Amino acid sequence: MAVKGRWRLAVALGVVAALGVSGCGLNEDNSSSGGTSSDAVLRIGTTTDVSNFNPLQSLSKTDSWILNAMYPHLLRIDENAQKAPELAKEYRYEDDGKTAVFVLRDDFRWTDGKPVVADDVKFSAEKIMEYKLGNVAAKLTWVESVEAPDPTTVTFKLSQPYAPFAEGVGFWMPIVPKHVFEPAGDLSKFPNDSNWVGAGPFVLESMTKGQRYVMKRNEHYPLAPEGKAAVSQVEYRVYPDVNTMMLALRNGDIDLMGTPVPVSAAKTFENDDKIKLAKVGALGFAHLTYNMKNEHLADQAVRQALSMSVDTKAIISAVLQGDGQQMAGPISPIFSEYDNTGIEPYPFDPEGAKAKLSAAGYRDANNDGFFDELSFGVTCDQSNANITRVVQLFRESAAQAGIKLENECVERNTFLTRTRNGEYDIDASQWGVFDNPMDQLRSTYLSSNPGGINYNLLESPEMDALINDAASTTDPEAFKAKIKNIDRVVHEQAYLTPLYVENFQFAYNASKFTGFIPSPSDLLGMVTAYSLAHVTPVK
Amino acid sequence: MSAPVLTEQALPPVPAAPKRSSWSGYLRQPIVALSVLVLLVMVLMAVFAPLIADEPTGAGPEVLQSPSGAHWFGTDDLGQDVFAQVVWGARTSLVIGLAASLIAIVLGTTIGLTAAYFRPVDAVATVVTDVMLALPTLPLMIMLAAVVSPSVWTLTLIIGFFAWPEVARLIRSQGLVISAMPYIDGARVLGATGWRIVTREILPAVVSLMIVSVLLTASRAVISEAGLSFLGLGDPDAWSWGRILLNAQRSGTIAIAWWQTLFPSLAILLLVLAATLAGMRFNDNRDPRRNGG
Numbered sequence: 001m002a003v004k005g006r007w008r009l010a011v012a013l014g015v016v017a018a019l020g021v022s023g024c025g026l027n028e029d030n031s032s033s034g035g036t037s038s039d040a041v042l043r044i045g046t047t048t049d050v051s052n053f054n055p056l057q058s059l060s061k062t063d064s065w066i067l068n069a070m071y072p073h074l075l076r077i078d079e080n081a082q083k084a085p086e087l088a089k090e091y092r093y094e095d096d097g098k099t100a101v102f103v104l105r106d107d108f109r110w111t112d113g114k115p116v117v118a119d120d121v122k123f124s125a126e127k128i129m130e131y132k133l134g135n136v137a138a139k140l141t142w143v144e145s146v147e148a149p150d151p152t153t154v155t156f157k158l159s160q161p162y163a164p165f166a167e168g169v170g171f172w173m174p175i176v177p178k179h180v181f182e183p184a185g186d187l188s189k190f191p192n193d194s195n196w197v198g199a200g201p202f203v204l205e206s207m208t209k210g211q212r213y214v215m216k217r218n219e220h221y222p223l224a225p226e227g228k229a230a231v232s233q234v235e236y237r238v239y240p241d242v243n244t245m246m247l248a249l250r251n252g253d254i255d256l257m258g259t260p261v262p263v264s265a266a267k268t269f270e271n272d273d274k275i276k277l278a279k280v281g282a283l284g285f286a287h288l289t290y291n292m293k294n295e296h297l298a299d300q301a302v303r304q305a306l307s308m309s310v311d312t313k314a315i316i317s318a319v320l321q322g323d324g325q326q327m328a329g330p331i332s333p334i335f336s337e338y339d340n341t342g343i344e345p346y347p348f349d350p351e352g353a354k355a356k357l358s359a360a361g362y363r364d365a366n367n368d369g370f371f372d373e374l375s376f377g378v379t380c381d382q383s384n385a386n387i388t389r390v391v392q393l394f395r396e397s398a399a400q401a402g403i404k405l406e407n408e409c410v411e412r413n414t415f416l417t418r419t420r421n422g423e424y425d426i427d428a429s430q431w432g433v434f435d436n437p438m439d440q441l442r443s444t445y446l447s448s449n450p451g452g453i454n455y456n457l458l459e460s461p462e463m464d465a466l467i468n469d470a471a472s473t474t475d476p477e478a479f480k481a482k483i484k485n486i487d488r489v490v491h492e493q494a495y496l497t498p499l500y501v502e503n504f505q506f507a508y509n510a511s512k513f514t515g516f517i518p519s520p521s522d523l524l525g526m527v528t529a530y531s532l533a534h535v536t537p538v539k
Numbered sequence: 540m541s542a543p544v545l546t547e548q549a550l551p552p553v554p555a556a557p558k559r560s561s562w563s564g565y566l567r568q569p570i571v572a573l574s575v576l577v578l579l580v581m582v583l584m585a586v587f588a589p590l591i592a593d594e595p596t597g598a599g600p601e602v603l604q605s606p607s608g609a610h611w612f613g614t615d616d617l618g619q620d621v622f623a624q625v626v627w628g629a630r631t632s633l634v635i636g637l638a639a640s641l642i643a644i645v646l647g648t649t650i651g652l653t654a655a656y657f658r659p660v661d662a663v664a665t666v667v668t669d670v671m672l673a674l675p676t677l678p679l680m681i682m683l684a685a686v687v688s689p690s691v692w693t694l695t696l697i698i699g700f701f702a703w704p705e706v707a708r709l710i711r712s713q714g715l716v717i718s719a720m721p722y723i724d725g726a727r728v729l730g731a732t733g734w735r736i737v738t739r740e741i742l743p744a745v746v747s748l749m750i751v752s753v754l755l756t757a758s759r760a761v762i763s764e765a766g767l768s769f770l771g772l773g774d775p776d777a778w779s780w781g782r783i784l785l786n787a788q789r790s791g792t793i794a795i796a797w798w799q800t801l802f803p804s805l806a807i808l809l810l811v812l813a814a815t816l817a818g819m820r821f822n823d824n825r826d827p828r829r830n831g832g
Contacts, residue, residue, distance in 0.1 A: 243793040264603065264616030265791030318598030318617055382771035385789040389598075389617060395776070396596050407775040411685045 040537035041233040042513060043254040044527060045245040049209055049238055053192040055174035056124065056133040065258060065527045066213055066236060067174065070198030072116065074102055075170030076530055077435065081283065081334050081520045083167050086223065086530070087116065087175060087199075097161030097474045102170070104152040107222040108199050110177045116199045118148035123178035125156070125169070131188040138450040139168040139439065161474045164436040171435045175199070201229045201533035212237050224533035231513075231535050246507070249275060255513050260504035260522050262385055263321045269507055276510035279503050283521040284431035285332050286387060286499040288378070288394070289455040294425050296373055301360035303494035305353035306426075307346040309401035310394055314348070316500050319389045327498035329487035330444070331437050334501065334520070337480055338437045340487040346494070350400035357402065364402060375404040376425035381415040384430065390499060391428050419455065427455045433523050437483050441467050445490070456495050463489070514538055564824070571820045577813035581806075585629040592623035595778065603796050613798035615783075616790045621799055624783050625806050631779035632810070635695050635764045640756035642699025644749055647706025652745070654707070655714025656737050664707070671704040680763065684772035691774045698763045706752045710745055717744045747825045754818030758811040765807050780807050 046062045055067040074088040088102040108116035125146045128136050142158040142165065149155065158165060180197045184190040196204045201224055202215035213236040217229050224230070237254055239245035246261065246268050248254045261269070261277065269275040288310065290297040297303060316324040328345045331338050362371040378394065380387045388409050395405040408424070409415075418424055431453070434440040443451025446467055447459040466489065470482035490496070506518065506526045515536040516526045565571055584591060599618030606613045612621035654664035680697055687693045717723065718741055726736050767773055768781025769788070780803040787799040 241788065242791045243788060246791060247794060262616075262789075262791040265795065267603065268791070268795050314598060318602075321602070382775075383789070385786075385791075388775070388789070391775075393598060408688060409771075409775045410689065411771050414685050 039232045040230070040513075041235055042231045042256065042532070042535060043235045043237055044256045044258045045239050045248060045254040046236050046258045047238070047240055047242065047245070050207070050213060053196075053204075054187070054190055055176060055192075056128055056131075056136070056187055058134045061523060062236070062258075064523060066204060066215065068200070069202045069215060069234065069527070069529045069532055070196060070200045070204060071174040071176055072108060072199050072529070073171060073174060074104075074121070075167065076528060077171060077283070077519050077521075077524060078530075079280075079517055079519055081281065083171060083435075087121075088170060091166045091170065093161075093166070094155075097163070098158050100156040100158065100166045100169075102154045102156075102166070104154065105222060106152050109218075109220040110180075110197050110199045111203050111218050112177075112180075112197050114177070114179060115151070116175065116177075117151040118154045119151070120175050120178045121154045122146045122148040123182065124173060124175050127176075127181070127187045128173065131186070133188060135451060136169070136173045138443065138452075139165070139172060141450065160472050162438075162471055163474060163476075163479055164438045167436050168439050200529045202234045202529075210238055221533055223530060229533045229535070230515075230537065231532070234532060249507055249509065252509065254509075256508040256516075256526060257506060258525065258527050260525070261507050263319075263323060263505075264385075266505055274509055274511040275507050277505045277507050278516060278518050278526060279505050280518045280525060281334060281503055281520040282501045283332070283334065283433040283435065283523075285327055285501045286390065286430045287330075287428075288497040288499065289427045289429075290495065291422065291425050291427070292456050292458050292495075293422065294376070297376065297425060299360065300493055301356055302362075302374065304346065305356045305401060306398065306403065307494045307497040308349045308353040308356070309398045309403060310346075310497050310499070311348040311397050312345065312497075312499055314397075315390055315393055318393070319386050320500060320502050324500040324502040327501060329491040330440070330496060330498060331483065331487045332434065332501055335437050338483040338487070340484040340491075342484075343488055343491045346497070348397070350397060350402075353401035353403075369402060370399070370404040371402045374402070375406070377406045377408040378426045378428050379415060379418055379424035380409040380428040381412050382409045383412050386502070387428050387430060394428070422457050429455075433521050438471060438479075441483070441486055442471065445486075445495070458495060510538070512538055565821065568820060570816055574813040574817040574820075577809055578817060581629055581633060581810050581813075584626055585633045588626050588630055592620065592626045594627055595619040595623045603792060605796075606798050612802040613796065615786060615796070615799050616792055621783065621802055624778050625780065625802050627778040628780040628783060628803060629806065631691060631774070631777045632761050632764060632781075632807075635691060635698065635779075636757040636761040636810075638695045639699035639702060639760035639764075640753050642696065643702035643706050643756045643760075644753055646699075646703035647708075647752070648710050648742075648745070648749060650703070651707040651710030652714050652737050652741055654711045656718050656733060656741060661711075664711070668704045668707050668711075671701075672708070674701075676701045677763075677766070680767060681770060681772060684767055689767075689772055689774050691777050694764060694767060694772075694774060698760045698767075702756050702760060702763075706749075706756060709748060709752060713745050713748050714741055717741050747821070751818045751822045754814045754821070758814035758818075761807065761810055761814075765803075780804075 046065065048060060048062045050063050050066055051060055052063050055071045059067065072087040074086060075083045076086040078084040087104055087108055089105050091100060091102045093100055104118060110116060125140060125143065128134065129140050129143060142160055142162050144157045144159050147155045177197050181187060181190065198218065201218055201221040203218055205214050205216040207213045215234040217232050219228050221228050239248060242259065242262060245257055246265060249257055250272060266277065269277060290303050292298050312326055316322060316326060325333060326345055327333065328343045329340055331340065333339050357371055362374060364371050366372065378391050380391050382388060391407050391409055395407055398405045419427060443453050445454060445458055445463050447464055466486050470479060470486060473479040473482055504522045504525065508516065508526065513535050515534045517531040517534050518526045519528050519531065566575065601614050602618045603616055604610055604614040610620050610622065612625060614620055650664050654661040680701060683697050684694065723736060723740055726740050764779060765781035768779045769785045771785060773779055773782050783803040784800055787793050787796065793800055
């Protein structure tokens with residue numbers, strides 16, 4: 001008892017000391033803030049450096065976070081996964097869907113004082129088309145011309161109606177200042193790594209590679225509640241290891257983790273009343289995609305058997321601790337209007353898979369428990385904790401169905417190279433953000449591979465016809481029916497085995513900041529321009 | 540007259556007696572005994588892994604449990620037993636450690652002895668050894684392991700290939716001393732070929748040094764393997780101590796599940812310490828200056 005008593009005293013003293021320290025910290029914040037325009041600095045942890053400062057080019061996660069806070073987009077994705085106005089007030093289609101018109105707000109300003117005008121939008125779109133920059137180029141495929149009849153109107157003339165055109169371009173295309181980017185010449189080579197001019201709530205001011213990226217408040221941001229963000233500065237700090245980042249958050253070195261907290265580590269913050277977790281859904285999903293160039297994977301029976309030997313329910317309960325949703329076809333349940341609820345996920349049934357393969361003529365002549373020809377490599381990115389676990393479990397369950405799998409999870413850059421060159425049998429990976437199902441189907445199944453993520457390397461005239469037919473459908477009901485049909489066909493063909501739609505948890509120091517407006521997916525999360533503009537220091 | 544003859548005849552058994560006592564004397568040192576015991580336990584654990592613990596597979600509901608009677612070393616974020624992982628990890632670590640050090644010993648001894656005896660080869664071999672020693676091995680290993688598909692055998696080859704120069708150095712310097720000894724000249728005068736001299740006369744004289752090298756190189760190889768696995772360049776299908784550490788790091792549980800990092804690290808520490816101590820004491824033991832010979 002005496003020992004226990006002493007322990008209690010020590011703990012009590014520790015708590016008092018901690019309270020004292022944090023109290024002082026809060027007082028300091030208050031004294032320096034002086035009302036609405038505080039000098040609070042929001043420090044955000046990230047795992048990687050910025051590799052590219054040109055927003056028109058392809059971006060990594062950290063690149064997008066920082067550049068999306070600097071360069072506005074026409075539309076944003078709100079907390080309910082719906083498109084919401086950002087720079088554009090509204091959009092409409094004219095001319096039977098062959099013209100898309102965006103009406104812009106007139107109160108956005110670049111940090112050098114010039115207004116954001118329709119010419120900037122026209123310039124951004126034209127340069128992306130001219131140099132085929134980033135993933136946006138594929139979304140502008142049908143654009144014949146871009147007009148800016150007045151400073152707040154932009155019209156895109158399309159060669160054919162394409163229903164999700166405005167949504168896709170509106171969400172993905174960053175708007176850059178014409179007067180800064182035009183003198184730079186060739187925009188595919190423009191590094192944009194100094195003297196930044198932006199129109200988002202924050203603009204980069206200085207950086208130290210490997211350490212920090214300091215962003216200053218834009219004193220004029222109309223989407224912030226008071227015309228500018230309440231936080232005066234946003235600072236990204238680089239922590240390559242997620243364990244260190246979590247400790248930094250607990251120690252008060254950072255205020256928000258930009259990267260989600262791994263499910264298994266959520267307990268870290270259980271007994272910490274300052275740290276809160278915000279949960280968001282996903283806009284993509286994890287999947288196993290089969291390379292159709294492999295002679296055995298080109299066989300529908302083999303793909304179906306593989307789908308039957310993945311225990312997705314067990315994966316969700318073990319790897320995600322139950323915090324995820326099962327999927328049947330390639331359309332995520334987040335697009336509820338397009339998700340074909342009539343199809344069921346393949347059941348986990350290794351014996352059934354075995355029977356199916358035997359019926360399809362596969363034999364185990366050498367009696368080693370595996371079908372003779374069926375041996376595949378599963379490639380994945382070593383740094384993705386969840387997917388490596390999935391592959392480990394998939395390998396074990398597929399062995400029950402007589403299919404030999406080899407775990408080929410490799411270091412990230414090797415993985416990306418292999419994916420790019422199609423050097424894999426089965427690709428286990430995660431799609432980050434699909435903002436609408438049509439764009440998703442086009443980029444994942446068209447033989448022309450416009451989005452570069454046709455991981456099936458599928459070249460099927462039937463699929464091309466189905467997708468192109470749906471793409472040019474303007475009637476909303478017919479469009480939905482066609483998407484649902486493709487969902488069914490992909491499921492029947494088992495081109496991929498969807499694994500799960502997960503939830504992401506972001507940890508932040510709720511004793512210092514509040515007001516985040518999280519959007520779904522780990523790409524958007526807590527650090528969208530809109531969310532950062534709404535963050536306020538706790539008084 | 541016969542007395543001197545007798546003493547001469549009495550001489551041969553004399554070296555034999557210290558030899559026997561040097562082995563038992565070696566093992567009688569407490570540190571050596573302990574080290575050899577640890578090595579033995581590790582080897583037994585690796586060989587009889589399936590009898591000690593089931594191969595860690597699947598996923599269970601008991602996630603991130605701290606050490607208890609049911610799970611001696613606790614469980615990881617999939618609910619797998621860490622003790623089983625450490626036991627099975629001993630297999631990979633020891634196989635890679637031993638196989639890689641054998642590759643290094645064979646390469647190193649061949650190159651070292653050739654350089655020591657055949658003088659024209661020496662210049663080239665020394666330069667090559669020096670260049671290899673000057674290479675930044677870890678980045679090179681990382682690069683190679685990233686290019687080839689990681690498996691136990693590729694890792695063994697890579698680690699073994701980068702570990703031979705130290706061995707070659709040691710063997711060459713010992714070989715130089717020996718090849719200058721009169722009995723080598725004697726062998727040459729009797730008409731022995733270079734091959735015979737190197738394999739029959741010089742090689743036996745460096746065997747004890749090779750034993751030391753095997754132990755030291757193996758312990759270094761175990762560390763290299765753990766390092767590469769921790770960086771995600773190990774065999775993803777084989778349990779190894781580095782992979783347990785990688786799993787803990789990747790799933791962000793280092794701060795809340797100390798058992799997941801402590802036990803594999805202890806296993807690495809024990810194995811490397813035991814091998815190093817055993818090797819160094821063996822080296823000291825055969826040192827003639829220490830034995831008064």
